[in-house]
Amino acid sequence: MTKTQEPGAELPLQQQDSVVVRFAGDSGDGMQITGGQFTSTSAAVGNDLATLPDFPAEIRAPAGTRAGVSGFQLCFSSKDIHTPGDRPDALVAMNPAALVVNIKDLKPGGILVINTGAFNDKEYKKAKMADPYTDGTFEGYRLIEVDINKRVAEALEGSPLKPKDVQRCKNFYTLGLMYWLYSRPMQPTEEFLNKKFAKKPELAEANIKAMRAGFNAGDIHQMFQARYQVAKCTELPAGTYRNIMGNEAVALGLTVGAKLCGVKPFLGSYPITPASTILEAMAAQKHHDVMTFQAEDEIAAICSAIGASFAGRLGITTTSGPGLALKTEAMGLAVMTELPLVIVDVQRGGPSTGLPTKTEQADLLQAVFGRNGEAPIPVIAVSTVADAFDCAIEACRIATQYMTPVLLLTDGYIANGSEPWRLPKLEDLPDLKVNFRTEPEGFLPYSRDDKGARPWVKPGTPGMQHRIGGLEKAHLTGDVCYDAENHEFMIHARQEKVMNVRETIKTPEVHGDKDAELLMLGWGSTYGPIADACEMIRGKGHKVARMHLRHVWPLPKGLDEIFSRYKAVLIPEMNMGQLARILRSEYPSQNFLSYSKVQGQPFHSSELAEKAISVLEN
Amino acid sequence: MSEAKTLTKKDFKPDQDVKWCPGCGDYAILNAVQAACANIGTSKENVVFVSGIGCSSRFPYYMDTYGFHTIHGRAPAFATGIKASNPDLTVWLVTGDGDGLSIGGNHLAHVLRRNVDINVLLFNNEIYGLTKGQYSPTSPRGRRTKTSPMGSVDRPFNPVSFALGCNATFVARTIDTHIKHMTDVLEAAAAHKGTSFVEIYQNCVIFNDGAFDDISEKSVRDDKTIDLRAGEKLVYGKEHDKGIAMRGFDPQIVSAADADVWDPTRESSAAAFTMSALDQDPKMPSPIGIFRSVETTTFDADMSAQIAQAVQQKGEGQIKDLIYAGETWEVR
Numbered sequence: 002m003t004k005t006q007e008p009g010a011e012l013p014l015q016q017q018d019s020v021v022v023r024f025a026g027d028s029g030d031g032m033q034i035t036g037g038q039f040t041s042t043s044a045a046v047g048n049d050l051a052t053l054p055d056f057p058a059e060i061r062a063p064a065g066t067r068a069g070v071s072g073f074q075l076c077f078s079s080k081d082i083h084t085p086g087d088r089p090d091a092l093v094a095m096n097p098a099a100l101v102v103n104i105k106d107l108k109p110g111g112i113l114v115i116n117t118g119a120f121n122d123k124e125y126k127k128a129k130m131a132d133p134y135t136d137g138t139f140e141g142y143r144l145i146e147v148d149i150n151k152r153v154a155e156a157l158e159g160s161p162l163k164p165k166d167v168q169r170c171k172n173f174y175t176l177g178l179m180y181w182l183y184s185r186p187m188q189p190t191e192e193f194l195n196k197k198f199a200k201k202p203e204l205a206e207a208n209i210k211a212m213r214a215g216f217n218a219g220d221i222h223q224m225f226q227a228r229y230q231v232a233k234c235t236e237l238p239a240g241t242y243r244n245i246m247g248n249e250a251v252a253l254g255l256t257v258g259a260k261l262c263g264v265k266p267f268l269g270s271y272p273i274t275p276a277s278t279i280l281e282a283m284a285a286q287k288h289h290d291v292m293t294f295q296a297e298d299e300i301a302a303i304c305s306a307i308g309a310s311f312a313g314r315l316g317i318t319t320t321s322g323p324g325l326a327l328k329t330e331a332m333g334l335a336v337m338t339e340l341p342l343v344i345v346d347v348q349r350g351g352p353s354t355g356l357p358t359k360t361e362q363a364d365l366l367q368a369v370f371g372r373n374g375e376a377p378i379p380v381i382a383v384s385t386v387a388d389a390f391d392c393a394i395e396a397c398r399i400a401t402q403y404m405t406p407v408l409l410l411t412d413g414y415i416a417n418g419s420e421p422w423r424l425p426k427l428e429d430l431p432d433l434k435v436n437f438r439t440e441p442e443g444f445l446p447y448s449r450d451d452k453g454a455r456p457w458v459k460p461g462t463p464g465m466q467h468r469i470g471g472l473e474k475a476h477l478t479g480d481v482c483y484d485a486e487n488h489e490f491m492i493h494a495r496q497e498k499v500m501n502v503r504e505t506i507k508t509p510e511v512h513g514d515k516d517a518e519l520l521m522l523g524w525g526s527t528y529g530p531i532a533d534a535c536e537m538i539r540g541k542g543h544k545v546a547r548m549h550l551r552h553v554w555p556l557p558k559g560l561d562e563i564f565s566r567y568k569a570v571l572i573p574e575m576n577m578g579q580l581a582r583i584l585r586s587e588y589p590s591q592n593f594l595s596y597s598k599v600q601g602q603p604f605h606s607s608e609l610a611e612k613a614i615s616v617l618e619n
Numbered sequence: 620m621s622e623a624k625t626l627t628k629k630d631f632k633p634d635q636d637v638k639w640c641p642g643c644g645d646y647a648i649l650n651a652v653q654a655a656c657a658n659i660g661t662s663k664e665n666v667v668f669v670s671g672i673g674c675s676s677r678f679p680y681y682m683d684t685y686g687f688h689t690i691h692g693r694a695p696a697f698a699t700g701i702k703a704s705n706p707d708l709t710v711w712l713v714t715g716d717g718d719g720l721s722i723g724g725n726h727l728a729h730v731l732r733r734n735v736d737i738n739v740l741l742f743n744n745e746i747y748g749l750t751k752g753q754y755s756p757t758s759p760r761g762r763r764t765k766t767s768p769m770g771s772v773d774r775p776f777n778p779v780s781f782a783l784g785c786n787a788t789f790v791a792r793t794i795d796t797h798i799k800h801m802t803d804v805l806e807a808a809a810a811h812k813g814t815s816f817v818e819i820y821q822n823c824v825i826f827n828d829g830a831f832d833d834i835s836e837k838s839v840r841d842d843k844t845i846d847l848r849a850g851e852k853l854v855y856g857k858e859h860d861k862g863i864a865m866r867g868f869d870p871q872i873v874s875a876a877d878a879d880v881w882d883p884t885r886e887s888s889a890a891a892f893t894m895s896a897l898d899q900d901p902k903m904p905s906p907i908g909i910f911r912s913v914e915t916t917t918f919d920a921d922m923s924a925q926i927a928q929a930v931q932q933k934g935e936g937q938i939k940d941l942i943y944a945g946e947t948w949e950v951r
Contacts (some may be wrong), residue, residue: 045946288932304700427939466685468633
């Protein structure tokens with residue numbers, strides 16, 4: 002495409018560092034695909050980016066209602082960014098319900114694109130709202146009105162598709178319009194559509210036609226005063242990148258981790274939002290000798306994985322909060338039998354069924370303490386989408402080297418969010434080779450190595466038949482033993498083994514001002530908002546430091562000394578202060594301030610910055 | 620694998636004391652299983668016994684093989700993971716009426732429908748033993764126990780009907796005191812490819828003593844039970860004079876000469892289901908023997924086959940293919 006042919010070329014092209022766009026519509030409007038395509042294209046042009054899909058738990062709530070609104074926000078940038086942005090610069094509302102649910106987040110003066118074809122009294126009634134033209138809803142925004150229903154019908158006149166199917170191309174018309182506005186190429190999406198609808202070329206053609214019509218409309222209809230451009234991000238460290246979603250990164254990390262251990266992975270899982278796509282991704286990795294088993298329930302899922310570990314594969318199970326609760330008893334068995342196991346909990350809003358599609362750091366206490374008896378389990382928390390890959394490998398390492406179940410915590414925000422991932426060099430991946438014991442001479446099932454781990458023996462190995470189970474084990478022999486002193490000895494042996502993990506983990510780095518009086522401490526997916534907030538705080542002339550925990554149990558060494566350098570440690574959490582509670586009992590002399598938000602949504606960096614500044618000023 | 624040498628029953632006894640109550644039916648079953656393992660000619664290291672919780676589930680501790688005493692009701696899930704991970708292993712699952720049909724009913728149903736190649740032994744004593752005498756899901760209605768002082772109001776499961784309803788490919792029943800029959804059934808179960816389900820009437824000497832005496836006592840056994848033998852007539856009675864034949868949808872008592880020939884290999888499990896419920900009619904004998912034995916693909920073989928097929932189609936996956944996939948770009 003040459004410059005002269007490009008529609009809208011006569012409009013001033015404004016350079017922007019970062020733009021936040023939110024697509025919102027009905028669950029059936031295809032907003033997730035639209036956002037996903039905008040994301041892939043932005044990755045292809047070299048922006049840094051972060052995404053926040055936000056959809057309801059209902060697959061198709063009644064059309065036009067607030068309950069059915071599905072949204073997808075992304076931030077694309079020429080700078081190194083950490084979050085999908087607090088508030089959108091531009092909002093696309095495909096119907097009145099999408100408008101009323103999302104308008105409060107749009108930045109003052111922001112661009113508001115509405116599909117006027119869906120703005121009528123009937124739709125207002127469904128969304129239980131007043132006519133937005135009469136109540137000042139649009140005031141203070143740059144309103145762009147497009148009758149997308151009509152424009153798509155016009156663009157696809159003569160198409161063999163039924164009128165209903167023509168209307169299903171609305172999202173690509175919208176995507177085209179936004180591509181024009183933000184100077185994005187259409188080619189990656191054209192390729193995507195041709196591939197997706199290879200067997201139904203009429204659908205590919207219609208969607209591409211709709212997208213091109215939307216793109217051209219930006220110019221022809223003179224709706225906008227400017228076009229924007231966001232340059233390629235040059236701040237990212239050099240390397241090869243790909244765009245990746247959190248659950249995908251977990252799936253890759255688990256398989257790669259198992260391979261590095263020299264063990265074949267077995268994933269026993271039961272579908273649950275927002276974890277299911279890990280099972281889906283690993284089911285497609287069969288040629289990597291990945292075995293996946295969709296069990297009859299959460300309990301069977303973990304039990305099959307423990308069985309697999311007993312048989313010599315690396316057992317893995319993936320779930321979310323309610324599923325983790327069901328797996329509790331089996332986790333205790335894995336502690337008792339000292340078999341490797343990776344349990345992934347993609348946390349969501351709780352309690353009970355809670356908010357299935359929304360994020361929350363809901364399960365830290367359940368992960369660390371939620372079992373009968375003294376049943377310590379190492380717990381690792383993923384901080385960003387790309388970090389999920391490394392953490393999954395770390396979980397495989399600890400599980401196999403310490404012969405223990407390991408809990409890997411992610412959340413809905415990481416699971417469905419995406420960002421550019423700098424691909425590791427193959428030679429930088431660790432060697433985690435496992436040695437199965439095959440020497441019967443002197444074999445004792447519950448003897449321990451210097452880390453405190455017992456030997457892993459595959460059934461089928463001659464001369465080493467042994468029995469394990471949930472009853473207390475005798476030290477060394479592993480025979481059933483109810484002896485009082487032995488029980489206490491074994492309780493301590495299991496505890497010490499887990500605490501020994503601290504010998505192989507680093508004390509986390511502290512970033513920011515050396516002489517700060519306030520430390521912002523996080524774990525899990527608050528990483529991005531905290532990092533951005535600290536920049537904001539320092540931008541306003543305050544001093545602050547930040548630190549993030551990957552290993553939340555056992556806690557790394559050296560934390561007490563670090564905490565003691567600050568007057569206060571501020572801990573933002575998307576829960577009622579679960580990490581703060583643990584730290585207060587571990588480090589009673591330190592001053593921990595909990596900042597809690599439990600709304601099923603990630604923190605805004607701005608609200609974290611405000612909170613920190615208010616702490617600093619008081 | 621070690622060199623195949625002939626093992627005897629004794630080779631499967633570990634150096635552990637057996638801790639069941641004196642007189643418990645489990646001892647006879649343990650003996651029969653050890654004998655069956657020796658007769659099959661398997662090596663000890665390739666055998667895994669898996670169990671849940673309950674008196675019967677202590678079984679793995681008493682076999683010198685690999686063993687996994689798991690949690691209540693979930694043994695089928697562990698066994699599925701073990702067998703799928705290593706199909707070369709011979710996996711036995713020992714459960715009871717409470718473990719298998721109450722807390723673990725869900726998992727038992729699913730392992731049976733999936734046809735995982737394992738042998739399931741369900742010790743049915745119609746009572747909870749290890750928790751000291753509460754009614755179980757196979758206790759007859761009206762059974763008075765500590766938790767049903769006025770008699771149980773639950774309608775019981777018929778384990779064989781349950782297994783057939785799950786489309787199990789091998790379903791049999793035997794009695795702990797009928798050693799010869801039990802050994803034959805166990806060997807047939809071990810030989811079957813797919814999930815073999817064997818219900819064993821097992822006497823709990825402490826909390827439900829004599830529960831099966833009315834059919835299992837030597838003096839009445841021939842008249843009160845009928846052994847389902849492949850290719851043979853459905854004949855019973857001390858004098859081998861009575862038989863069973865289908866009249867319409869209903870089984871009838873007929874003379875031995877008029878009895879039907881039993882065929883457990885029928886694709887349809889309808890006849891097996893009818894036979895499984897035979898003794899709902901108190902005039903009828905209790906059926907034992909092999910109700911169903913049909914061959915089909917197994918879950919574990921199918922799982923391995925899909926992996927082999929994927930490797931054949933896409934080539935053996937490398938770490939590089941996983942990481943360096945999709946659209947990538949360079950930042951310099």
